[in-house]
Amino acid sequence: MPIVMGPSPMEENLRRLTDEIGGRVTGSPEMAKAVGWAVGAFRAAGVEVHTEKYVFPITWSEGKTELLIDQPFRPLRSEYRDGKHLTAADERSLRVVSVAWSPSTGPHVLYAPITDVGYGSPDDFGNAGNLQGEILLVHTDIGSTWADLSKEYLRPPAIIESAVKSGAAAILWMGARERLLLYRHRNSLKKELDKIPQVIVAREDAMTLARTVAAYPGRIHAYLSTPNTIGGPIEQENVVGEIRGYEKPDEAVILGAHLDSWELGTGALDNGCNAALVIEAARAIKATGLLPRRTIRFVLFSGEEQGEIGSHEYVKAHRGELDKVRAMINFDSGIGRVTGYSLGGRRDTEAGVREVLKPLESWRVNNHTYDASFGSDNFDFLLEGVPTLDATQEEANYLPNYHAASDTLDKVDMRELKLHTVLAALTAWGIADRAEPLGKRLSRSELDVLVKETGLDQQMKLLGYWDAWQSGARGRTP
């Protein structure tokens, strides 16, 4: 505790990652700088470090996304109709960003009527009539809870599929943050580009548009341009710090967080603060001069925001050793107070976790849950049967700033981050140093039961992961 809570390099480390390097999309030059930052910070802490390369499938960066609305009471000048690039901002242009991994419209501008398909349910699509060639407006609710955020990822794939089937040309998603705040993420998490262009429209602009479309049915048109730059595949890296165990060095506990982020903001809450936490936990354990029985690996993953690609590649590369990975501990929920860990559908590991956290009993961090979900780097370890601990945190300021321009260092409560660092270090140390393993590696048939009991099967079906799980391309081989 005194090592972490006292003067430390963590705050300055995090300032350099967020303010100086900034948003770091996997495959970008900023991501490469972030890898250099992490390697340097581990070395400065006296912790052995190396990087592990893998092939990342697609690089993507946003071009000049534009959406102009042609409406009877404020028609656009004819030059916009020539299919050339839209010109400077106009009072009819809406505040938009491209959805990540949305395809490029190339040098052309899409011109089509807009149809409001409500929340995009099968009924909404059934009642919408012929949507061939149209641009669809899809409504959303404001996200304020973890459950809302989960829905933000689980809803879109089916809506996109309906849109593609109906022959629609593009989708406009109503923003789920208030006060015109734009944000970026992927709307489907498969390792491929989306099939049709999609943008997020600032919430208030999208609501105005919905009212206008309702007032002039069939008469509102949009010019849409998403000239995104798409490339790849490209070699990327995960960063791995290591403190070797003195008794069972081939057995390991992993403490992980993702290092990459989206780039409208600087990825402070998601997930710079927890990347800094992982490095600081390593520094603190090293600084005690003590060695754990088992090895502790401190892993900073890339490619998380595109669908946990870096951690999936890590799991694939280390498949032969997963029997000896005793736990994977993950931090990826910003700065809200930690209340315990989500144990990935397992009850057998709880007693061990409670015992490990006994010294912090008064912090009330022992409220563990047995849910299992997609959405961060613990996912592929869970599917391999490795015991996982995903920090459960209060929402705090996470949702209003999620993936948005406002996700900056000023949102990070440094005292809370230091307390979490103590917790993370103690958790990793305790599991690495206890006499017995925390829990066994589950077999495929045990995982089949777990996936069903936790409802993870439904999530995987909605996200399009089910076939990969069934075939063994993802998760423990059947």
Ligand SMILES: [Zn+2]
């Ligand atoms: Zn994250």
